[in-house]
Amino acid sequence: MFRWFLPTLFAVIVGLLVLLGSLLPIPTLASLRADLLSGAAVIASFAMVLAFANVLRVHFGRLVAKQAKSVHATGQRFASLILLLSAIASFVLVLLQGPEGIASQTIVEGVLIPGQSALLALTAVTLVLTGARILRTRWRASSVLFLVVALLVLWTTVGIGTPSGIGMPSGIGTPALVYPGILETVMRFVNAVATGGMRGLLLGVALGTVITGLRIIVGIDRPHSGG
Amino acid sequence: MADQLVALGLVLVCAVVFAVNGIRHRRKAEDTTGVEDTTGVPVFKAFSDEVGRVAEEGRTIHVSLGSGDILDEQGMVSVAALHGLSALTELSAAYDSPPLITTGNPTLYLLAENQIRDAYARLGSPDNYRFGTVRYVAPTPIIYAAAAATLAYDESLGVNINLGSFDQEVSLLTHAAVTNKVTLLGGAASPTGAAALYPVLGPSQVAIGEELFSGGAEVIRRSAFWAGLATQDILRWLVVVGIVAAAVASLLGLGG
CATH class of the missing domain: 1.20.5 (Single alpha-helices involved in coiled-coils or other helix-helix interfaces)
Known part of the structure; x- marks a missing residue:
């Protein structure tokens, strides 16, 4: 009973209150919803502490584990050591100064943001490589169409072939200066189809989200207690 | 109003x-x-098929669940992904060759760990659960993807399953898997994530958009799904x- 009944009952009651608090214009329900969401934020913070402990334990385990001596294993250990040191140092700094402190902000602005930007730039490369692999995995008409559309969008976005070359403002007008009318018409068609398809995809996901949420709210589905 | x-x-x-x-x-x-219906999304069946193959080869399955927070609109995508993986987790526990599950969200990390622990508990061997089966990697999607991609180089992976809330960062994971000749399966709900997965996965290896929500029906087979x-x-x-x-x-x- 305590394994699944109480968590399920709690989830159903809280789910219903939050849903009604969002949809019904009753101030008491709205205030209760805000309180419940604050409680959820506290639980999420606790989850973050557990997740942080998981990171430390996994990498400490890698550091002390008996491994065959090889360059790769040494590299792994070194990476784990760097990660452990930086995680503990960041944690201590945030504890001492708070998230708004100078040292914390320096880490965010000097390390995290540039690092993420670099990785985002890397995804551009991996996406191009991924696109190039399509004809190997799916040799069919839809793959060719996928590639043609991707190239068209790329072409019209970066403005290759225009008098100023790459770096022109995005949009369908830029290459249309060189190839008046044709590209503009093609891109209008492509944009209309792409927007329609994307909305269809998102509507499907929204319906799936609603139904999954509904299953949890009525207690049929219990991801929190293994059901 | x-x-x-x-x-x-x-x-x-x-x-x-x-x-x-x-x-x-x-x-x-x-x-x-006894009559089995099918959702027409074969990738969910493939998950459990891979467990036996990977166990025979002595390799590991890496499941990356993405960074979908249970407390926001991506939460149900993550829950649906966990449903789709339930047959895999049950079978992995039975073979005692657990997958390596990584997440980029603390709440999702707890749910995934709960699912694996429950799979062992249902078999009557909760003590067989090994720490490190479920790993929290990093809080932001792009760093999560980059860090989780390194597992393709560090561990002996047989299959890489990317299922959950992903955007274009999933291409870092797929690229690492393709480079290391690891079998790829997966699915994403967002258009950008689906666009990154579509080119490297065959039609029977991917679940796109709302197909992700059919995993529960395909593998759990309860009438509610x-x-x-x-x-x-x-x-x-x-x-x-x-x-x-x-x-x-x-x-x-x-x-x-």
Whole structure:
């Protein structure tokens, strides 16, 4: 009973209150919803502490584990050591100064943001490589169409072939200066189809989200207690 | 306020259609015991098929669940991904060759760990759960993807399953898997994530958009999941009728 009944009952009651608090214009329900969401934020913070402990334990385990001596294993250990040191140092700094402190902000602005930007730039490369692999995995008409559309969008976005070359403002007008009318018409068609398809995809996901949420709210589905 | 009432009306319609479908599917399940329906999304079956192969090869399955927070709109995508993986986790526990599950969200990390622990507990061997099976990697999607991609180089992976809430960062994971000749399977709900997965996965290896929500029905096979899918189908047609009606009304100059 305590394994699944109480968590399920709690989830159903809280789910219903939050849903009604969002949809019904009753101030008491709205205030209760805000309180419940604050409680959820506290639980999420606790989850973050557990997740942080998981990171430390996994990498400490890698550091002390008996491994065959090889360059790769040494590299792994070194990476784990760097990660452990930086995680503990960041944690201590945030504890001492708070998230708004100078040292914390320096880490965010000097390390995290540039690092993420670099990785985002890397995804551009991996996406191009991924696109190039399509004809190997799916040799069919839809793959060719996928590639043609991707190239068209790329072409019209970066403005290759225009008098100023790459770096022109995005949009369908830029290459249309060189190839008046044709590209503009093609891109209008492509944009209309792409927007329609994307909305269809998102509507499907929204319906799936609603139904999954509904299953949890009525207690049929219990991801929190293994059901 | 009008928007809130419309949303409440929609939720009530969903609930009624879901309840009716639930009853219908329950009766159908009682009448046709042993007859297996299929959702037409073969990737979920492939997950459990891979468990045996990977166990024989002495390799590991890496499941990356993405960074979908349980507390925001991506939460249900993550829950659906966990449903789709339930057969894999059960079978992995039975073979005692657990997958390596990584997440980029603390709440999702707890849910995934709970699922694996439950799989062992149902087999009567909760002590066999090994720490490190489920790993939290990093809080932001791009760093998570980059860090999780390194597992393809560090561990002996047989399969890489990317299933959950992903955007374009999933291409870092797929690239690492392709480079290391690791079999790829997966699915994403967002258009950008799906666009990054589509080129490297064959039609039977990927679940795109709402297909991700059919995993529970395909592998858990409970009537509530089939009822959910049937409800989705009916609501989809209602949305289509609504869009067409709105377009016709707009064409005729009626309404706003």
